[in-house]
Amino acid sequence: MWFMDIINANPAQQSFDFAMDYGQTWKDEHLQWDPADFGGVDHIRVPEELVWIPDVLLYSIANRPMFPNNKRRAVIASDGNVSIYSPQILTLNCQMKVENFPYDNQKCIIQFVPWTYTKAQVMVKADPPPKDVGQIYDGVNNDQEHPEWKFISFKVFEIISNVTLPNSGGQVVESINLSFEVEMSRRPTYYICVLALPTFVITSLCVLGIFAPFSSTGDRHEKVSLGLTTLLAIAVILNIVSDQMPKSTKLPRLGYYVLAELFVCMLTTIVAVMIMFLHQRALSKHWLPPFWLQRLLCCKLIMRKNLPRHSSPAICDHIAEKHSNGENTRLLKAFTDYERSLKAVNTWIELLQDEKYLVEQWNELLNAIDMLLLIGVQIFNIIMSAFLIL
CATH class of the missing domain: 1.20.58 (Methane Monooxygenase Hydroxylase; Chain G, domain 1)
Structure with a gap:
């Protein structure tokens, strides 16, 4: 059994589509002959429906054959060995673990299960047969790598379980199946x-x-x-x-x-x-x-610069002393108004200076x-x- 390529991956549905080709080989004692009696012919190809095929099914998988059954051929050797090859498109339902996405590895299980035969009737083995349960095979052949996924390992496990037959009075028989574990790694680029x-x-x-x-x-x-x-x-x-x-x-x-x-x-x-x-x-x-x-x-401390004040109290006092007798009262009143206006301007300049100082200090701190x-x-x-x- 080998995989050809990964066709599609649907993480949202937790499924993978594979283009896979796998073969089955068994021995049929009724299909043996002596090549010397038939002109040296040691193998023939016949339609699959003409020979007995064990009902080994792909369990819990949606599969679509690439060729219809009437187009496929079985290869029969003179010693009774019958081989069939089934290229199919398989949809594997895999329970994905996405905790490490996009550095995650996913494992998919394919089970080959005899549907109506027990272990005593049909012995399902991998080729070459595993020596014990859990033997690992590194036999993945993928010539064209998928842009997102790559194969890491391909393992096969032989699982033997006891099954109670229905309507048999509690008779327990052994059932055997092969589980193929495909491990893939995501390319995170x-x-x-x-x-x-x-x-x-x-x-x-x-x-x-x-x-x-x-x-x-x-x-x-x-x-x-x-x-x-x-x-x-x-x-x-x-x-x-x-x-x-x-x-x-x-x-x-x-x-x-x-x-x-x-x-x-x-x-x-x-x-x-x-x-x-x-x-x-x-x-x-x-x-x-x-x-x-x-x-x-480490902010730069901005020193406050006070503008010169332009009040003239000495001039006003001098005018008041010089004209104490009431002369030029209008001139004194004009100078008094001038002093008041000058004080108002100085007050406004101080307010603007204070505001500018605060703005500069806060800007320096916030920067x-x-x-x-x-x-x-x-x-x-x-x-x-x-x-x-x-």
């Missing part, structure tokens, strides 16, 4: 390049776009939009992964990775919103940045926090990706 690598790149760009201190205006609305867009893109990738997998209680390895990247993007977006809220709150309440946090993050978060989250993302994917 496609899933790494198409799903895992784009997820890593999208997440890295999301973290870079949110935490990169490119702007000192404190406007982070575009960064939040970037985070939400990235969450949507990763959700689409997660949907693609779920379509590739059977419905199971356990999440595949790649699914854990995509969810972890989704969590990283969600966390960075939440942090960006919190920083934006803190920035606006601090500026509206005129909070000074904590000095210890500035020293901890340092952004850079720290950028480096920390990117390092965490790289380590997590290497642990889950590589």
Whole structure:
């Protein structure tokens, strides 16, 4: 028995389609002759329906013959050995284990079972026959490898079980069947390049776009939009992964990775919103940045520069002394109005200077926090990706 190729794999339905060719050989004592009596003919080919064929069935498998029964031939040797070959397309229902997807290995079982014969009537053996139960054969022949799956091993087990015959008064007979175990390994290159690598790149760009201190205006609305867009893109990738997998209680390895990247993007977006809220709150309440946090993050301390005040109390006093007798009252009133206006302008300039000072101090502090978060989250993302994917 040997496999020709893997035609199709349907992980969602937990099934594989194989183009397989296997042969059966048995000895029929009624089909023997002496080649010398027939001109040296030592073997013949006849239609399969003309000879007796043991009812050895492929158990729990959907199979489709490549050739109809009336087109197949049986090879009969002069010593009574009869051989038939049955190329078929088999659909194997395999219980897939997807915990390590896309680095998973899958095993499929094919059972050859005599349907109506016991062990005493028909002895089913592998060729060459196994010496004991569980003997392993390394005989997989696959000339054309499947792009996603590759064979690892091909083993055969001889299983003998006791069966109670119905309507026999409890008579127990031995039944024998051969179980062929096909182990395959998935090639992860496609899933790494198409799903895992784009997820890593999208997440890295999301973290870079949110935490990169490119702007000192404190406007982070575009960064939040970037985070939400990235969450949507990763959700689409997660949907693609779920379509590739059977419905199971356990999440595949790649699914854990995509969810972890989704969590990283969600966390960075939440942090960006919190920083934006803190920035606006601090500026509206005129909070000074904590000095210890500035020293901890090695922020550049921006010294406050006071503008010169332009009040002229000496001039006003001089005018008041010079014109104490009531002369030029209108000139004194004009200088008094000028002094009041100058004080109002100075007050407004001081307010603007204070606001500019706060903005510069908070921008310097938040830029340092952004850079720290950028480096920390990117390092965490790289380590997590290497642990889950590589």
